[in-house]
Amino acid sequence: MSKNVLKKMIGRRSLLRKTMMTFGALATGSLLAISVANAGIGAPEKEELKFGFIKLTDMAPLAIAYEKGFFEDEGLYVTIEAQANWKVLLDRVIDGQLDGAHMLAGQPLGATIGFGTQAHIITAFSMDLNGNAITVSNDIWEQMKPNVPKDATGKPIHPIKADALKPVIEKYKAEGKPFNMGMVFPVSTHNYELRYWLAAGNIKPGYYAPHNGDTSGKLDADVLLSVTPPPQMPATMEAGTIYGYCVGEPWNQQAVFKGIGVPVVTDYEIWKNNPEKVFGVSNEWAEKYPNTHKRVVKAMIRAAKWLDENDNANRPEAVKILSQSNYVGADYEVIANSMTGTFEYEKGDKREVPDFNVFFRHNATYPYYSDAIWYLTQMRRWGQISDQKPDSWYMDIAKKVYRPDIYAEAAQALIEDGLMEASEFPDFATEEGFRPPQTHFIDGITYDGHTPNEYLTKFKIGLKNDDKI
Numbered sequence: 001m002s003k004n005v006l007k008k009m010i011g012r013r014s015l016l017r018k019t020m021m022t023f024g025a026l027a028t029g030s031l032l033a034i035s036v037a038n039a040g041i042g043a044p045e046k047e048e049l050k051f052g053f054i055k056l057t058d059m060a061p062l063a064i065a066y067e068k069g070f071f072e073d074e075g076l077y078v079t080i081e082a083q084a085n086w087k088v089l090l091d092r093v094i095d096g097q098l099d100g101a102h103m104l105a106g107q108p109l110g111a112t113i114g115f116g117t118q119a120h121i122i123t124a125f126s127m128d129l130n131g132n133a134i135t136v137s138n139d140i141w142e143q144m145k146p147n148v149p150k151d152a153t154g155k156p157i158h159p160i161k162a163d164a165l166k167p168v169i170e171k172y173k174a175e176g177k178p179f180n181m182g183m184v185f186p187v188s189t190h191n192y193e194l195r196y197w198l199a200a201g202n203i204k205p206g207y208y209a210p211h212n213g214d215t216s217g218k219l220d221a222d223v224l225l226s227v228t229p230p231p232q233m234p235a236t237m238e239a240g241t242i243y244g245y246c247v248g249e250p251w252n253q254q255a256v257f258k259g260i261g262v263p264v265v266t267d268y269e270i271w272k273n274n275p276e277k278v279f280g281v282s283n284e285w286a287e288k289y290p291n292t293h294k295r296v297v298k299a300m301i302r303a304a305k306w307l308d309e310n311d312n313a314n315r316p317e318a319v320k321i322l323s324q325s326n327y328v329g330a331d332y333e334v335i336a337n338s339m340t341g342t343f344e345y346e347k348g349d350k351r352e353v354p355d356f357n358v359f360f361r362h363n364a365t366y367p368y369y370s371d372a373i374w375y376l377t378q379m380r381r382w383g384q385i386s387d388q389k390p391d392s393w394y395m396d397i398a399k400k401v402y403r404p405d406i407y408a409e410a411a412q413a414l415i416e417d418g419l420m421e422a423s424e425f426p427d428f429a430t431e432e433g434f435r436p437p438q439t440h441f442i443d444g445i446t447y448d449g450h451t452p453n454e455y456l457t458k459f460k461i462g463l464k465n466d467d468k469i
Helices: 003-027 057-067 086-094 106-113 138-147 166-174 189-200 230-238 253-258 283-288 290-312 315-322 332-339 369-381 391-401 404-416 452-456
Strands: 048-053 077-082 100-104 121-126 132-137 180-183 207-209 214-219 224-227 244-248 261-266 277-282 342-344 350-352
Touching: 048 057, 048 086, 057 077, 057 100, 057 277, 057 290, 057 315, 057 332, 086 100, 086 106, 086 121, 086 277, 100 106, 106 121, 106 189, 106 277, 106 369, 106 391, 121 283, 121 290, 121 391, 121 404, 132 138, 132 189, 132 230, 138 166, 138 261, 180 189, 180 230, 189 224, 189 244, 189 369, 214 224, 230 244, 230 253, 253 261, 253 332, 253 342, 261 342, 277 283, 277 290, 283 290, 290 315, 290 404, 315 332, 332 342, 369 391, 369 452, 391 452
Parallel strands: 048 077, 048 100, 180 224, 180 244
Antiparallel strands: 100 277, 121 277, 132 244, 132 261, 207 214, 342 350
16 A cells, blocks of 8 residues: 555545544534543644654654544644654744654754754653664674673673773774764754763764854764664665664664664663653744644643553554554564563563653653753753853753643643543642753763753763863
């Protein structure tokens, strides 16, 4: 079946649902909202919506909100479309071709501060925690293995640090060969996680210097990082263009299934329960359609809960949905390898990682200011923010982009609808938007979002204070 035919079928199904629901409402003489889930927030200003996503398992809240009818419960009739890459996706949100999209957490921040495309993008919903890994080719893994500590059975001890890769990179350097690795976008979590892991192993991942017109991110680098769209990662590595990459699922497990590479570390091991994707819209759109926006957030909160509830009991069904070609389009077994609470490193070395993908637990959906500030610190650390900024600047940008106020209104409406309990959310009366200081980083450094400049001084590699490239 062609993608166009499938797309038309999905659109017809949504139209059929809408027609049936409208007819049912009229048949009962109700001119009120179609669903009980419409309490507390006014009618949507815009009902027909189009959302974008990239083919990754962490787009799941969008797929589930659609497939389970949560959008329609809010009077919203949604089309969901895969996008070619992160830049196209962002551009289409900015120019209005998309109403909103599954985004890299750094995209709304990067756009709002003007790194790359300039536009005021906001997020009121965090889509997930964790979900990424770093994979190297079989050849690089064989060179790393002698440097990796092993347990009594000969299995690698995790987490595997970049210290094991450093001698390999030094060998390439001595031979005059560049060491190339891939990540998905300059302001992606993947870029910052890969850089974090490398730098923790005393490997320099390079700097940006936008004030000098250099946005390559390769200045003074031991490892050259370049952008590769997620679905193309395995093939690019197999072709030898890159020796490894950081990407979301299922593209690390795909390398294992194809027998071309080995995931060496997950982002859960780099930074336990790190924020990953967000749902982004333009600020102009959010101001024009405030009720619609809150209803979208309501539907996605319900989807996130569904994905995690009853100890991930719904994950097999979610995997079946995601494996459809109109969503992620990878084999069921490949997606299930990480989505159902396990993760396979070397072929046959499958381990329990119940929190590899988190969609609702640990307040995963709440847009914390401290999450935004962490991304901004990494932009500063690697030169995407050229100049030193006061701590107050970080807070101002976080508040401009991350919108827990909108989230709280959506959550409160779900509580009033009887669909969720107050205990399932932060205490909105006292919540200030900062996680407690976080200690679970691979290098042992503690992060406190209240003091971004002090945090930057803790790193041996990276810009700090008034450093400038």
